[in-house]
Amino acid sequence: MPAGLHVSNHPFVRAKVTRLRDRSVSPKEFRELVSSLAELLFVEATHDLATEPITVETPLAVCPGVKIAAQVGIIPILRAGLGMAEPLLHVLPDAIVWHLGLYRDHDTHQPIWYYDKLPKQPNIDIAFIVDPMLATGGSVVAAVDRLKKWGVQRIKFLGLIAAPEGVAALQSAHPDVSIYLAAVDTHLNENRYIVPGLGDAGDRQFGTR
Numbered sequence: 001m002p003a004g005l006h007v008s009n010h011p012f013v014r015a016k017v018t019r020l021r022d023r024s025v026s027p028k029e030f031r032e033l034v035s036s037l038a039e040l041l042f043v044e045a046t047h048d049l050a051t052e053p054i055t056v057e058t059p060l061a062v063c064p065g066v067k068i069a070a071q072v073g074i075i076p077i078l079r080a081g082l083g084m085a086e087p088l089l090h091v092l093p094d095a096i097v098w099h100l101g102l103y104r105d106h107d108t109h110q111p112i113w114y115y116d117k118l119p120k121q122p123n124i125d126i127a128f129i130v131d132p133m134l135a136t137g138g139s140v141v142a143a144v145d146r147l148k149k150w151g152v153q154r155i156k157f158l159g160l161i162a163a164p165e166g167v168a169a170l171q172s173a174h175p176d177v178s179i180y181l182a183a184v185d186t187h188l189n190e191n192r193y194i195v196p197g198l199g200d201a202g203d204r205q206f207g208t209r
């Protein structure tokens with residue numbers, strides 16, 4: 001069944017992503033914005049997370065409540081996805097983090113693997129792949145391919161800015177993967193960068209350019 005594309009319309013998200021794009025923003029503020037946006041989108045993306053009924057004793061009475069009943073995996077795509085992983089752990093400290101290392105080749109724009117330490121057996125019920133940028137879609141499609149081969153069937157993608165080309169590529173390769181974003185921009189340029197975008201999300205977080 002095809003999953004959805006969810007582009008947040010929340011004023012916090014729209015204002016923060018506007019600031020994130022600003023070329024004059026320092027790496028420190030850029031990281032803070034990535035972190036805050038990731039948390040806001042995670043809340044939207046986990047609206048249907050499995051829960052289990054429990055009770056809790058307040059000082060006055062026994063009160064019905066719930067606990068989270070799914071083992072969540074957070075899957076950052078290195079490097080730029082790193083800044084979105086830590087804030088999700090603040091919201092859900094029991095989540096497991098599995099890093100996937102992929103970079104996009106400068107000339108071919110194809111994703112190249114350089115880190116993958118997934119164990120033989122999957123130990124999560126649902127995976128949230130995090131990466132700020134969905135450009136051609138090559139990196140996220142490769143990550144979803146890998147997670148499905150590993151044995152995870154429930155997968156969602158959390159990004160900040162996407163190009164229409166990347167959304168189309170991910171939906172065509174993996175129509176079951178829901179996509180949560182802060183913005184969808186107009187197009188990719190000749191170097192496959194998102195326009196207007198924000199430039200290179202890894203470099204802007206870590207001050208490497």
Ligand SMILES: O=P(O)(O)OC[C@H]1O[C@H](OP(=O)(O)OP(=O)(O)O)[C@H](O)[C@@H]1O
Pocket residue numbers: 077078079080081102103104105109111131132133134135136137138139140166192200201202203
């Ligand atoms: O949709 P795609 O066309 O695959 O492009 C998106 C990828 O490119 C960026 O990573 P980059 O290769 O710059 O690596 P980095 O995170 O180490 O900077 C970005 O963080 C995505 O992983």
Ligand SMILES: O=c1cc[nH]c(=O)[nH]1
Pocket residue numbers: 080133135192193194195197198199200201202
């Ligand atoms: O616009 C883009 C495209 C790929 N990777 C980025 O960091 N930015």
Ligand SMILES: [Mg+2]
Pocket residue numbers: 080200201202203
């Ligand atoms: Mg980069």
